[in-house]
Amino acid sequence: MSQPFLPYNLPDIGDDEIDAVVETLRSGWLAPGPRVRAFEEAFAERIGVRHAVAVTSCTAGMHLALLACGVGPGDEVIVPAITFPATANVVVHVGATPVLADVDPVDLNLDPEAVRAKLTARTKAIMPVHYAGQACRLDEIRSIAEEAGLHVIEDAAHAFGTTYRGEPIGRARDAAVFSFYATKNITTGAGGMVTTQSDAVAEGVRRLRMHGLSADAWDRYTDAGTPFYRVVAPGYNATMSDLEAAIGLAQLRRADAFLARRRELAQLYAKVLSDVPEIALPREREAGHSWHLYVIRLRRDALSIDRDAFLRELREEGIGTSVHFIPLHYHPYYRETFGWEQGDYPNAEAAFSEIVSLPLYTRMTDADVERVADAVRRVVERHRR
Numbered sequence: 001m002s003q004p005f006l007p008y009n010l011p012d013i014g015d016d017e018i019d020a021v022v023e024t025l026r027s028g029w030l031a032p033g034p035r036v037r038a039f040e041e042a043f044a045e046r047i048g049v050r051h052a053v054a055v056t057s058c059t060a061g062m063h064l065a066l067l068a069c070g071v072g073p074g075d076e077v078i079v080p081a082i083t084f085p086a087t088a089n090v091v092v093h094v095g096a097t098p099v100l101a102d103v104d105p106v107d108l109n110l111d112p113e114a115v116r117a118k119l120t121a122r123t124k125a126i127m128p129v130h131y132a133g134q135a136c137r138l139d140e141i142r143s144i145a146e147e148a149g150l151h152v153i154e155d156a157a158h159a160f161g162t163t164y165r166g167e168p169i170g171r172a173r174d175a176a177v178f179s180f181y182a183t184k185n186i187t188t189g190a191g192g193m194v195t196t197q198s199d200a201v202a203e204g205v206r207r208l209r210m211h212g213l214s215a216d217a218w219d220r221y222t223d224a225g226t227p228f229y230r231v232v233a234p235g236y237n238a239t240m241s242d243l244e245a246a247i248g249l250a251q252l253r254r255a256d257a258f259l260a261r262r263r264e265l266a267q268l269y270a271k272v273l274s275d276v277p278e279i280a281l282p283r284e285r286e287a288g289h290s291w292h293l294y295v296i297r298l299r300r301d302a303l304s305i306d307r308d309a310f311l312r313e314l315r316e317e318g319i320g321t322s323v324h325f326i327p328l329h330y331h332p333y334y335r336e337t338f339g340w341e342q343g344d345y346p347n348a349e350a351a352f353s354e355i356v357s358l359p360l361y362t363r364m365t366d367a368d369v370e371r372v373a374d375a376v377r378r379v380v381e382r383h384r385r
């Protein structure tokens with residue numbers, strides 16, 4: 001009777017991706033080149049944005065975008081209390097200070113009122129996350145930024161396929177940064193993309209991702225180029241390789257099917273879990289959710305079990321889960337360095353004791369979703385108050 005363990009996440013890699021990698025390997029050109037350019041063009045066209053700049057990760061892209069926007073020592077950057085640590089780490093990397101703001105209690109996105117309360121004369125940028133694939137309240141965040149003269153650098157790691165009021169996430173005045181890490185909506189293994197309507201930000205990121213070399217250095221190994229380049233900034237090494245871009249191009253061609261399947265799986269979860277009042281299901285606050293994550297919330301007053309034990313019992317039932325995310329102020333480094341204290345971000349803290357990310361990925365079958373739901377129901381039944 002025992003079924004194999006259902007992992008929390010699996011990438012969807014098919015023959016297209018495998019063939020594209022083999023073809024690239026055989027081509028003899030692995031460095032950033034024609035496939036990176038083609039991936040950038042296809043990505044920019046899909047989003048409908050002027051520039052897409054491919055980088056080694058979302059983390060690297062956010063770092064370079066902050067630099068390109070001129071964020072540095074003495075500046076403060078507002079980040080949400082619930083996010084992956086990279087969102088705050090990149091602020092530290094540019095010498096600025098991350099400032100935590102609490103999240104909305106329902107969608108766990110940056111709360112615009114909490115942002116307003118954290119503005120100071122030093123605030124230079126806001127970094128909203130589109131949590132789980134649901135767009136944050138971008139209009140309100142943009143108008144705060146406009147009033148106060150701030151940059152908005154969107155952590156769009158979850159937001160490939162997300163739309164906001166009919167427009168794809170990524171048409172950013174400053175920058176939106178996507179992740180192609182193995183678990184994300186489309187993957188290149190590891191990789192990221194900075195999108196922007198700003199010529200200056202695009203140029204800054206392009207220069208910084210490649211050692212600070214002048215733009216024409218791209219061609220230095222081709223018959224069109226020369227081996228000479230000029231260093232115009234002390235840049236980094238963060239350009240995507242053609243090998244990753246080849247995977248990205250293949251994934252992009254399948255993206256509409258991926259997103260449709262994610263939506264279907266989310267709808268199926270909503271249906272099969274609708275009769276379990278002890279858990280709250282995620283809702284689409286506005287149309288445009290890309291369903292990167294399916295995060296349920298335990299109703300602690302209805303259950304005699306805490307979140308960690310709930311995860312353990314699901315594991316014993318053969319179901320992999322995850323938690324997105326540990327609030328940043330729970331981590332020792334930030335607490336000690338920035339004095340962030342427990343009690344100061346009540347919505348993030350309440351959420352953390354309740355959130356469980358269920359498996360959601362395109363390779364899941366409808367039967368897998370039913371199996372997860374049955375396991376959830378059994379755990380709930382054992383621990384109903």
Ligand SMILES: *Cc1c(COP(=O)(O)O)cnc(C)c1O
Pocket residue numbers: 056057058059060083084086087129155157158178179180181191192
């Ligand atoms: C995955 C993730 C990142 C980091 O992406 P990488 O491409 O691995 O650097 C950043 N922010 C959030 C919210 C993420 O989920």
